[in-house]
Amino acid sequence: MADERRRVAGPVHVEGEVVATKRVGGYRHLTLTAPGLPERFRAGTFVAVSVAGHIARRPLWIHRVRASSAFGPTLDVVVQVRGSGTAWLAAQPVGTRVAVTGPLGRPFALPKDPVACLLVGEGYAAAPLFPLAERLRERGCGVSLVVSAPDEAGLLSALEARRSVRSVTVLTADGSVGQRGRVPDVVDDLVARSDADIVYAAGPTAVLASVAAAAERAGSWSQVAVEVPTPCGTGLCHGCALPVVGEDGVDRVVRGCTEGPVVRGDRVRWDALGAGS
Template sequence: MPDGPVHVQGEVVATKRVGGYRHLTLTAPGVPERFRAGNFVALTADGHVARRAFWVHRVRASSAFGPTLDVVMETRGSGTAWLAAQPVGAKVAITGPLGRPFALPKDAVSCLLVGEGYAAAPLFPLAERLRERGCSVSLAVSAPDEAHLLSALEARRSARAVTVLTADGSVGVRGTVADHVGDLVGRSDADVVYAAGPHHVLHAVAAAAESAGAWSQVAVESPTPCGTGLCHGCPLPVVGEDGVDRVVRACTEGPVVRGDRVRWASL
């Protein structure tokens, strides 16, 4: 199958509310087959020019509807509210898969995955790929409270060791990623650390990985008006391989980048 994104008419085949999020299962002909962990999709909301980008949480190669993909959304404005309200059978324009995915290690190494809130979504298909390669996978999922944890039960099927963190202590260990990430990196003996979440979470994880001598990759979430790189509306400040500061497009050169290459203070 050729690489590159496709623009297709998808259909909502399942919708459910789980805690503070809405989970949509969509058909999107050609997208699941091209998907790699860390890719995202852009959905068109009726009456909105800018499309809404969502991490892909799960891909099913076969179902009663054919290949499907799942996205997780938190209602934050009129666009996400419209998409979250779409019933089963609704048609939705979908472009994807988009963006640069996670790079997988060539050898079976120890990996730590750290995610917060709905943005932890891309770590679940990543955990599956890593396990297929024989990697030892530890997973930490974090949120302000229980309602905003993503798939904490599913995490236990995806990883050898799972840590659940909530800032209010409502479930799991009390505290934030910044409070515990140094210990998480040490206990997992990680060679590679992956992270997905708000910028402050990614920064904390990248710093802890660097201190431990581990390699890190972070999925940087940015508003992506077009999702294809044409509008240059998602600037991501990085340090290039040549040591020169530059700004790249999060939707094409990212969203996954090396944690030690992001100019965090400029985000």
């Protein structure tokens, strides 16, 4: 694997601006200016955005970066309303100034040679897989993408995906769009059909655990973008505990926002993260 985790420079803390906002399905897509941040972006990294009236910042996956626009370099993030903080973010109009820190965390590692890759994402957390697919395609990799959600409103950019990958499988638990089913129920078949050398995944813990296990059964390498609470986003507060197994086979806890969010799927202690559901 190439060392894609090396960055041009560290993260920046800047005042950004909301320059576009739109509702897509069950999510709010925000386009932000954040001087110096888009140039440092790697697929799988995230930003932490300050929220009015809240101490803890909100981590957001970066869905897309544009090197140039009428506003200069911009980045797109996806907001799923889960509480008062994300509700505030989703309600902000164009022109709102927001404090943004990023890019944070460890990104996906890219293969040195063209190989078959399977990308599996569920809900809004599938966001980092879209820029990842573009990078893999630039390297000549064959990319298959699985986009899943409980229902149609939860799907993220399924139509957009068809323009950038070799094949797209759409799964909804209620069967409203695409194939009826859940990732854990069909992941072995998905891995087998893609003949993937590397499997990447982003989504809820149960989805990541099932993908990592299927990849291991198939003899494939897996990388997963794990979501854990990230109160500060910089690793200083140690509030984003991620249980893993080290190279030496010893259980330990690392910081999800610095040693993660992207980690090897076979290194995560999924039982400790409650992946049984």
